[in-house]
Amino acid sequence: MANKLCRLRNLDSVPFSVSISQRIRHLSGIPTPSTPPPEASRSAPSEEKEKVESKQREEPSGDGEGEKGVHVNKLTGEVGGPRGPEPTRYGDWEQKGRCSDF
Amino acid sequence: MASLLNGCANLQSRSFLYLEKGHLQASRVHGISFKKLTEIEISRFSSISRLSCTKNHNFSQSTRIYSTRTATRASLQDKENATKYFDFVVIGSGVAGLRYALEVSKHGSVAIITKAEPYESNTQYAQGGVSAVLCPTDSVESHMQDTIVAGAYLCDEETVRVVCTEGPDRVKELIAMGASFDHGEDGRLHLAREGGHSHNRIVHAADMTGREIERALLHAVDNDPNIFLFGHHFAIDLLTSQDKNGMHCHGVDAFNTETRKVIRFMSKVTLLASGGAGHIYPMTTNPPVATGDGVAMAHRAQAVISNMEFVQFHPTALADEGLPLTPAKRRDNAFLITEAVRGDGGILYNQSKQRFMPLYDERAELAPRDIVARSIDDQLKKRGEKYVLLNISHKPREKILSHFPNIAAECLKFGLDITHEAIPVIPAAHYMCGGVRAGLEGQTNVRGLYVAGEVACTGLHGANRLASNSLLEALVFARRAVQPSINCMEKTSLNPNFLTRWARPVPPLTLKDSTVDKIDKRTREIRLELQSVMWEYVGIVRSTNRLKMAEWKIGDLEREWEEYVFRRGWKPNMVGLEACEMRNLFCCARLVVESALSRHESRGLHFTEDFPYLEESKRKPTIIFPAALPKLTWSSQQLHKQLQC
Secondary structure, three states: OOOOOOOOOOHHHOOOOOOHHHHHHHOOOOOOOOOOOHHHHHHOOHHHHHHHHHHHHHOOOOOOEOOOOOEEOOOOOEEOOOOOOOOOOOOOEEEOOEEEEO | OOEEOOOEOOOOOOOOOOOOOOOOOOOEOOOOOHHHOOOOOOOOOOOOOOOOOEEOOOOOOOOEEOOOOOOOOOOOOOOOOOEEEEEEEEEOOOHHHHHHHHHHOOOOOEEEEOOOOOOOOHHHHOOOOEEOOOOOOOOHHHHHHHHHHHOOOOOOHHHHHHHHHHHHHHHHHHHHOOOOOOEEOOOOEOEEOOOOOOOOOEEOOOOOHHHHHHHHHHHHHHOOOOEEEEOOEEEEEEEEEEEOOEEEEEEEEEEEOOOOEEEEEEEEEEEEOOOOOHHHOOOEOOOOOOOOHHHHHHHHOOOOEEOOOOEEEEEEEEOHHHOOOOOOOOOOOOOEEOHHHHHOOOEEEOOOOOEOHHHHOOOHHHOOHHHHHHHHHHHHHHHOOOOEEEEOOOOOHHHHHHHOHHHHHHHHHOOOOOOOOOEEEEEEEEEEOOEEEOOOOOEOOOEOEEEOOOOEEOOOOOOOOOOOHHHHHHHHHHHHOHHHHHHHHHOOOOOHHHHHHOOOOEOOOOOOHHHHHHHHHHHHHHHHHHHHHHHHHOOOEEOHHHHHHHHHHHHHHHHHHHHHHHHOOOOOOEOOHHHHHHHHHHHHHHHHHHHHHHOOOOEOOEEEOOOOOOOHHHOOOOEEEOOOOOOOOHHHOOHHHHHHO
């Protein structure tokens, strides 16, 4: 599922509105910069990544493990990092569902 | 009570302007610039003091005497060990305090006082990462832009430039000190990318970055013979004096919560690095130590406070009240449910099972975090409910359990199966963007007092903090405060005759244990009531009416509490952990309310129904000056001055 959290938002183009719900909606938090949102580069292959990662788990322990048995992420090359989906794939920093930074 | 200043204000002028006791905002910043706070030369004292050289390790009660690296001098420590002399005193043992201590210890003796175990700080719980420009394709300008945009354009541009420029070197120094961050197979640091960043720049240690940094720094501190760590020492009030040049800080009184003794720390320079104030709210990610002690002490010491209205909330923390089995013990710090749950299809409902997000934003659950937080807050207040529901149970069970095992396990402990039922959630307070106003070198308007970390308001975060910038700010400012502190220390002498200048706070030895227990119990109840008022009236969606109601209720609650404790024999100069924390919580709560009332626009984290839009003319920091008016409450006056009232 494509994550839309970082879609472009332009504060200046927000029209006036009366109800609180409209006001909350229009006063958005963080306008995105002009570069593409980070999740766009992750969201499409996220399903594929899960397949790849589950494949990794099924592979013999020699693959994906460094010399000292430390986990190596085959996609990113990260050594000693967290296993499973990318912790920042939806913008915050999550560990198995618990958010630790945002 | 504090006054807010309007018009042209000069922090360096001797007389503060007091306009009507309304809620105003500093409207011209050129007279109040972060970078224009300059140190005024400290007048020399007559005699040369001596540094205490007792190492009081918090893990054991035994004491060993070490000689300092400088020349041998006679000890001026008093017989009962109740006064200690140091060149530098650091209040707080998070990343800012420890980093600073490790530098200044090369030039003098350092005491670090911390109210619990040294590792217990917000740093420990910052598990994401540290942001810095470390990739060749990244740029300082990009990091600056992301920071300023996230801060809703309220950031101080020069502060942002300094932090983003110096960040990479601070991270490299951490690595040199032994902090171990994730890297690639090529040996280069692995950089992640959190929301709001337009480039990969988050350095991290698996999922425990803060803990790893804290570990490395504590290890270095332990090996430094010039640093003396005093655990379980609660800072009560700063020791200050005033002369024609303004306020000076000479140290701090602390309460050893294990021995129940008051220790006076005299120092030439004091660094306040005491962290956040999450516990003014009922639901917070902060550990129990975060009770706003630093902001309150600084305010009582006549330091300028800034931007307290910008409190960062996370929209979805696990709400214990909605769990089938109530936890036996109140949770110390909130369990945040990641955005990934909503990203993977989680839906938010109110307790009538209505999906409410589409009413607030066409992106529904995938709207930006602050919109989700405001929407949930609005629903809760309108409906008078304690939590909303986040439902992911319509997704495949295996996917839920493999992606979110932490949530699944935590909820199952209390009888909730997230593959079948919705998760009760409520917003939680996470970070204070405001605090003690600091210049570019961590200096404050009180000479000899520096600040760094979450307790400081440096101008970096503006109206909203960018992810992973808080550890960075702490590292940069702790380092920047070093040379000015050394310069200040070299020009300062400690005068032991000064000791009698401030009355000593005392533990409640004249009261029966049962009386103290009753007072502590009532204080805990009052704390819950204060937190409830803050959540109900000073939450995410604010209004002038509710803020004024909060002001009135907090005032009433504080009077009720003071009457209770004083009626039972508690004296104004008595100290106890519960009572002192309560004083500080009241002080911080009032500062947040006053700041929120003064901002007549909505910007970043501060949203008010009466002024729901951004106003360019109001794009200025909120400043609270100390007041010359008589202090009305116990929490607004330093403890050592209580007997003089």
